[in-house]
Amino acid sequence: MKNFGIMFGKEIKEFLRTYKVFVVPGLFLLFGFTSPIITKVLPSLLSSLAEEINFVLPEMTWVDSYGQFFKNLNQMGILAIILTTMGTIAEERNRGISQLVLTKPVPRTSYVLAKYAANFLPIAFTTVLAFFATWFYTDVLFPDTVFLNGLGATGVYIAYLAVILALVILASAMTKSAIAAGGLTVLGLIILNLLPLFSKALSKYSPAVLADYIYQVAGGTAASGDVWGAIACAAGTVIILLTTASLVFSRKEL
Template identity: 30%
Template sequence: MRAYAAFCNKEFMESVRTYKLFIMGAVFLLLGMMSPLLARFTPAILEAVAGEMPEMVIIIPEPSAYDSWLQFFSNIGQMGLLALVIVFSGLTAGEIGKGTVINMLTKGLSRGTVIFSKLSAAAAIWTVCYLLSILAAFAYTAYFWGAHETHHVFLSFFSMWLYGILLIAFVIFGGILTASIYGSMLLTGGVVVVMMLINILPGARPYNPITLSGENALLLTAQRTVSDFAPALIVCAALILLLTAGSVAVFNKKQL
């Protein structure tokens, strides 16, 4: 347990010194602030453009708080998760590739502890930055539209969070497997593409973890119910456990 705490501490120090924490914080704060603004001003910008071309008639509905959350989830789900994967791509790959982890392993640190601390440190950073973006988005949305009706608030945000953890687990697994930053990114990117392809099959959709990052806004407006999300949540959680166990198993067998 002491080794775990010490290694977690080392991970946090590292993310501060390699600007990971700063980058994540800035990006997620930006995305949180940007989404309500985009929702609010897109119609005005379109109108200004259309005004220069009188033959074009664009009918734009008045933006609502719903549009703001729609923007939020699409920004976090694409740009935010992309930043998450890029920032953490060197999480395990870097240290195995450079061999700096060997020093600590020979001093008696177990390989499982390395994986668990890396996962928890990355998860903690993702959680804080994600909360930051939610707060920013909430403040701006409340400012523009006042109080608005939302449903399943916790589950909508939690699904995206769990999906982020899944991506971190894939990044760690890829890093252990290939010992390269690009291998780690490629594996995670490949998995996302595969999940997108699986999403074409209507029968597989409720079980596909990618649903957790794509339909949150629908959940927020009660167009989806909790039971629509439950299978994907379970599959996602199972995958995270499986990947973490897999990472430890592969790492234990790996020649460094």
């Protein structure tokens, strides 16, 4: 695609020069290193409370360690991604930067796709690094840790992340306000999470159910056909969202 490589290089350099290079990667790596440790020490911290209420705490395993890691990524990680990327296009339009960039022979589709790729690839790479940190400490702290389960769950999470980031890019292309883009993203996530309620097929293959499949893959209980079907639907959703973002942005005044 014309000038995509140039735009992608520009966006990567911008990513590395701004706070984004510290916030999301730093947070993900923090979760990677601390999740197994928290899982290991949590029963000891809660033991006295459990004795007072006659509750027996279950023994933590490597599955719980993986679960804690992905729980953190699904909550604080997703929030951090939305907050750091919601102004990706909106803020540049608001400050007139996109107008300067697009006066050159740069197609708006290339502009949108470069924004997406330059945010997605570093975050996906950091997610893999964070998983390796979690796997290493989980393997040290818990017996019989299964590497491939965690790696597969990481792949499912990245597919889920791809959809969310595409939704953020679409929201950012629709407005000149980062706050408004964040609000539209949250609204989109709510709608996305409601879709599985409407049919049995959506409850299996909607991109939203990837959030549940992450834990099932980590624990080795997932139905592989359902997971791959949801990943395929997620890929289609990303294409639709980015195509829509390009069409919307092409009709916007800079």
